[in-house]
Structures are given as C-alpha cells and as structure tokens.
Amino acid sequence: MSGRESLAGPALVWFRDDHRLSDNPALSAAVDSGAPLLCLYILDESSQGVRPLGGAARWWLHGSLDALDRSLRELGNRLVIFQGPAEEVVDRLVETTNPSGVYWNRRYQAAEIAVDRAIKARLTARGIAVRSFNGRLLHEPWQVRNRAGRPFQVFTPYLRAVSAMPVAPPLPRPREIRAGGWPSSLLDSSRSLADLRLEPENPNWAAPFTGLWQRGEQAAQERLSTFLEEGLPGYASRRDVPAAEATSRLSPHLRFGEIGPRQIWHAATARADGRETDTAKFLSEVVWRDFCHQQLHDNPDLATAPCNPRFAHFRWAGDNAALEAWRRGLTGYPIVDAGMRQLWRTGWMHNRVRMIVASFLVKHLLTDWRQGEAWFWDTLLDADAANNAFNWQWVAGSGPDSAPFHRIFNPVSQGEKFDPDGAYVRAYVPELADLPSPFVHRPWDAPGDVLRRAGIAPGENYPRPIVDHGAARERALGAFRALRDAQT
C-alpha cells in the first residue's frame, strides 16, 4: 500500500464489463490500498465512436448491474451509476471527491481505449494515480507474440503459445469493501437502474429471457459448476450437436465479466483428471475468445472493415427481402430458421448454428457480413465486440485465419449431420415438428401425403426455400472469382 493512497481521499473503482467481486484485479488492488471505496458504473453511449449496446445486451446489463450492486451491499458498499460521456463524468467525480486513486480493468475497443487514455492523461497530470489491470482475458493481447515478436495471425500456433504460458491464479473475493462517503451533489447527478431504461417495455420482448437466464456473478459461478459436473464430460464430441445443450452457455456471463476466464481456466483444470480431451477442447474455446480480443486490439475496425482489404471490393447482392427472411427465420431452410428463431426467442444461439446461419447469409444470400454482425449485435445477449466481429469475418473469409470463402456450408447436410433426428429444428420450428426425420431438413423432398399428415402446406405455413442451394453456391463462387480476377 502506498502512503499517498492510504492517507488521501477515497479510491474510485470504475466497473466496466467486469461485474464481479471475485478475481477482479482492479477491485482487489483498490481494497488493498486501504482507502475507502467509491464504486461506480458509467453508461456511456455518447463518447466519440463508442458503439451503443444492442437491445438484448442492454437487458442483460440491467440484471448484471443489479446483481453487482447487491453483492457490493452484502460487503458494506454499493454501486452508484452515472450516465454520459465518461470523460465528463470522471472529471466531475474527481473534482468533487479528490480521490487517492482511480482503478479499472482494461477494455479493448478502440473508442473505449481512446476514452481511457484521455482520462488517464488528465488524471495523471493532476497527480492522481490511475491503475489499470487485466480483468477480462487470460493474457493481454500484447503478451502473446510469435518468435518475431509479432501478433499471431493463425489460431493453432497462438493456442500452442498460450498453452505454454502460466495463467495467473484467480483472486479471492474481498471480505469487506469499506465504503467512502458519496458527496450529495454527485448522488444528485447519479441515475437509478430504472432511469437507464435498459429493459424493454411495451412490448417487453425480453419477457421469455427471464425464465431462461439468471444474470450476475453468483449465477455465473453456478453455471460453471453445473457445466463442469454435467456438461464437460463428452464436451469434445457433443459440443457441435445443438440439441444436446452440451456447451457451457457461459458466454453472456463472460461478456459482462460476471466470471473471468482465469476462474474458468483454473476450475476446469482442477477437474481435468480423466477428461483431458474434453477439458482441452473447452479451454481452447476460451483461448479463441482471447484470440478474438487480440485481433480486435490489432484491428480496431474489426466490426466495420474487412481485415483482408481485398474483400472491401466484394460485390454483395443486398436483397432486403432475403435479409428480412433470414432475420425472422423464414428462409425455408429448417436449420437456418431454427437458429434464427432460437436467437430471437432466447437471446442466444448454438455455435455450430451460428456458423451455419452466418454462412447462409453471406454466401447463399450474398449479403454483406456487416448486416449479420449488426443483427447479432442487437439480438445476442453475449454480443461482444471482439467475438462477434471476428467470427463474422471468419465465416465471410475476410478475417485472419478464416474459413476460405469457397468453403460453403450446405444447410441441408449440416442439419443432417449435426441434428440427425431433427430435435433442434422441431424445438424451434414447430411447423415442422411432425415431419418424419428423413425430411426434417429437406421438407421440399417430402411426398404430398407426408406433408399433409405433418400439417405442412409449403409456401403457406412454412416457406419454400428462398434460394436454391446449388444456384446460390454457384452465384457465391462466381462473385468470389470476380473479386479475385479483378485483383490479379
């Protein structure tokens, strides 16, 4: 503890996407400073370049902040919320509280980094210590480098490098978080959670989420324990089967930092005995998340500009009716429609199906991947600047270590392979529930009497395919060839 920090004013702990008390390095360091703490959150949707959250993520944020406040209150503190450009809010806070230090965990979007740098420079100039930490990743983007000291562009060597690096053990939850006194002028300018209007009303389209998801740190820990107990055995072989519900569903918790990857890493490793393959596969997914963050850090425009500049000239078809059919789950391809409806109904979609629907949008519908990225951004509870943009570029073929553009998923064979008896399709596309398995991924092949018995009238209560697979594939390959030829 430095003498200056302990003798001067309170310490400010600024929570941002790290909504937890355990393994929260910024919080632990502030507690260790000995100063009383002022804990805050800023809803900043107006600083230059900051991307406002999508609707589903706003719903999650509401519960996440509520849970964080309750946890802080259990330890004698509370969360005070502000709204507005972070630089202005922090200036006001510093002016009024004269803090001994400001503590935060780092963020990785370019606009947020710019805000943090500007704030840090101003505070440092005023003699106020700013201490920033890694609370979000296993390793910081700049810590994982190849032999030439450059960032990895390919995941496998990145994973190999990370596997050889020790992962810091998670920090314990503080036992007490001594509260500083909030000046009333600041409290007057603070917002209640309700003021932020994060949850939708009229219509409350998020109502079904309440029964499906528990937000907050405790729920994240419980989900991890249940997954390690019940889901991890067999994860490597079952993770691609959407009906198996064999993945952790930790993604929204990770997105909002209700659990940290180091906690997951150590908890999974501690139970790896006898399930080494499953554990390694699961942890490699957590490493993908770090890799995505490294890519975002090195490509600040990841969500808007293709990493491979050649793709900037791609000739997209831009068919709005087809885009709308995709969004609504009305393409006539059962696995695509099931995925898009799972997303709408639950705020989440299985990873295999995310790849299928993304490939369908980009390649079968020849629609700019940024349209898909934006829809996911608005509808996913786990919408994440790094994971979402990186994975869309991966599918579109324009990102680092991407699937090549000419690898075009066939939505029928993908469905038959990963959802062989159609359980996933039946769960989300009830129109097809009574279709026998051989036809559930290709209703157009079913004889008339089979369709009648299943209650399906093609084009009336379930759409005919909006594109023909073979023709769409040829069109996509043609567009890619045109791009290549134009540049050689």
Ligand SMILES: Cc1cc2nc3c(=O)[nH]c(=O)nc-3n(C[C@H](O)[C@H](O)[C@H](O)COP(=O)(O)OP(=O)(O)OC[C@H]3O[C@@H](n4cnc5c(N)ncnc54)[C@H](O)[C@@H]3O)c2cc1C
């Ligand atoms: C087009 C597309 C868009 C995506 N958008 C997002 C997004 O906005 N937010 C998001 O968290 N994930 C995104 N993913 C990655 C992946 O689909 C989800 O992380 C995963 O489905 C979450 O489910 P889970 O927690 O059960 O995963 P698990 O299989 O249990 O994996 C554990 C954790 O590893 C990480 N992870 C798993 N797969 C990936 C991956 N491919 N890339 C990066 N991290 C991964 C996630 O944090 C996940 O919670 C996207 C994938 C695709 C193909």
